[in-house]
Amino acid sequence: MRIAMISEHASPLSALGGVDAGGQNAHVAALAAALAEQGHEVRVYTRRDDPAPPPVVEVHGFEVVHVPAGPAMTLAKDDLLPYMGDFAEWTAADWRGTWAPDVVHAHFWMSGLAAVTAARACDVPVVLTYHALGSVKRRHQGAADTSPAHRISYERQLGRVVDRVVVQCQDEIRELLLMGVPRTQMTLVPSGVDTALFCPEGPAEPRDPQRPRILTVGRLVPRKGYEDLICALPSVPGAELVIVGGPPDGRLDDDPYARRLRALAGQCRVADRVRLAGAVAAADMPRWYRSAEVLAAAPWYEPFGLTPLEAMACGVPVVGTAVGGLTDTVVDGVTGDLVPPREPRELGLALRRLLGDEVRRISYAAAAADRAAHSYSWRRVATRLAAVYASVAGRHLTSTESREAVV
Numbered sequence: 001m002r003i004a005m006i007s008e009h010a011s012p013l014s015a016l017g018g019v020d021a022g023g024q025n026a027h028v029a030a031l032a033a034a035l036a037e038q039g040h041e042v043r044v045y046t047r048r049d050d051p052a053p054p055p056v057v058e059v060h061g062f063e064v065v066h067v068p069a070g071p072a073m074t075l076a077k078d079d080l081l082p083y084m085g086d087f088a089e090w091t092a093a094d095w096r097g098t099w100a101p102d103v104v105h106a107h108f109w110m111s112g113l114a115a116v117t118a119a120r121a122c123d124v125p126v127v128l129t130y131h132a133l134g135s136v137k138r139r140h141q142g143a144a145d146t147s148p149a150h151r152i153s154y155e156r157q158l159g160r161v162v163d164r165v166v167v168q169c170q171d172e173i174r175e176l177l178l179m180g181v182p183r184t185q186m187t188l189v190p191s192g193v194d195t196a197l198f199c200p201e202g203p204a205e206p207r208d209p210q211r212p213r214i215l216t217v218g219r220l221v222p223r224k225g226y227e228d229l230i231c232a233l234p235s236v237p238g239a240e241l242v243i244v245g246g247p248p249d250g251r252l253d254d255d256p257y258a259r260r261l262r263a264l265a266g267q268c269r270v271a272d273r274v275r276l277a278g279a280v281a282a283a284d285m286p287r288w289y290r291s292a293e294v295l296a297a298a299p300w301y302e303p304f305g306l307t308p309l310e311a312m313a314c315g316v317p318v319v320g321t322a323v324g325g326l327t328d329t330v331v332d333g334v335t336g337d338l339v340p341p342r343e344p345r346e347l348g349l350a351l352r353r354l355l356g357d358e359v360r361r362i363s364y365a366a367a368a369a370d371r372a373a374h375s376y377s378w379r380r381v382a383t384r385l386a387a388v389y390a391s392v393a394g395r396h397l398t399s400t401e402s403r404e405a406v407v
């Protein structure tokens with residue numbers, strides 16, 4: 001099949017760990033490569049945010065197309081909505097030229113808008129993965145949520161007018177049902193992990209052997225729960241907490257949130273046991289996972305959560321919060337332990353218990369690596385998604401009239 005993907009803000013070519021570059025970038029890059037590996041022709045359309053790269057870049061068997069829409073500079077994703085019309089128009093022109101896709105898979109709601117708008121001009125079926133939902137963000141962030149005003153209503157409408165919604169976990173199904181998206185619109189296909197890269201065997205980042213290491217990984221944003229982890233550390237004596245993500249090491253001092261985390265570590269009297277490592281290249285992530293006794297993932301909410309899965313694939317048990325995708329990927333009491341979100345006390349107790357019980361850690365580690373390899377390989381995920389694409393290619397399940405309303 002010819003598969004067009006739209007990932008308006010999250011380029012598969014971006015370095016990960018920055019405020020707007022995380023799981024979606026990694027997901028789109030790995031999925032496109034896995035589909036190309038299976039013989040499909042894949043083009044990923046992403047907004048041009050830098051004048052330098054060529055219009056089309058070929059990477060891992062697929063093409064990344066830089067779409068001119070808005071200024072060719074980095075913009076916050078919450079500021080991109082006004083450019084989605086231009087994005088759609090340019091993309092539709094590309095499809096009317098020499099490359100007509102069989103299906104378009106949009107990633108994130110704004111890509112969904114661009115996809116539905118472009119597809120009406122070319123009669124292409126649209127598959128949508130939200131990656132994150134405005135309703136969940138609003139619930140947790142309240143006034144701090146900077147999403148465009150009508151995000152939730154657009155997301156609700158998109159769920160009804162696309163040909164298929166690919167959800168990534170059970171929790172997302174529940175949220176979409178609450179929004180009024182029919183269950184019949186949804187197919188559950190989780191994200192995946194590159195099990196050739198993320199595996200238990202291989203080099204590990206050097207560390208102090210006297211100090212058990214708790215690793216946490218992600219964009220340096222409050223909702224990832226780093227503050228809860230720092231507050232939990234006094235009840236895990238002797239352990240160090242390593243936080244990977246954010247700006248590169250040399251620029252952490254300029255980051256206000258990194259400074260806030262350091263100040264909090266001082267207040268909790270654990271400054272000597274908290275280390276901010278800054279951004280790490282994706283290819284080096286397995287070394288960091290392998291260096292840890294446990295991966296802690298303490299988000300307040302999490303649409304899917306690749307880092308627990310990557311750690312599991314590396315044979316590292318997870319102590320995580322029972323939210324979003326973690327409740328599917330982490331099997332409580334088998335591959336890790338789940339605790340309620342925003343409860344540093346519970347988090348500390350779970351970490352302390354696991355670090356004090358080597359037999360439990362070894363058994364979790366083996367079960368985690370097995371589960372990641374058997375259920376979440378990209379080959380498996382790509383095969384399931386290709387079946388979804390085939391099921392919608394050539395037929396539209398939703399009315400043109402309802403799509404026009406969204407456009």
Ligand code: UDP
Pocket residue numbers: 016017021022023024026217218219244245246278279280281282283285304305306307308310
């Ligand atoms: N990541 C990375 N370098 C970093 C921090 C994160 O390569 O310094 C990667 C990490 O390995 C994972 C992704 O960024 O693949 C984060 O995805 P996740 O779903 O955990 O969180 P999101 O960023 O989507 O909220």
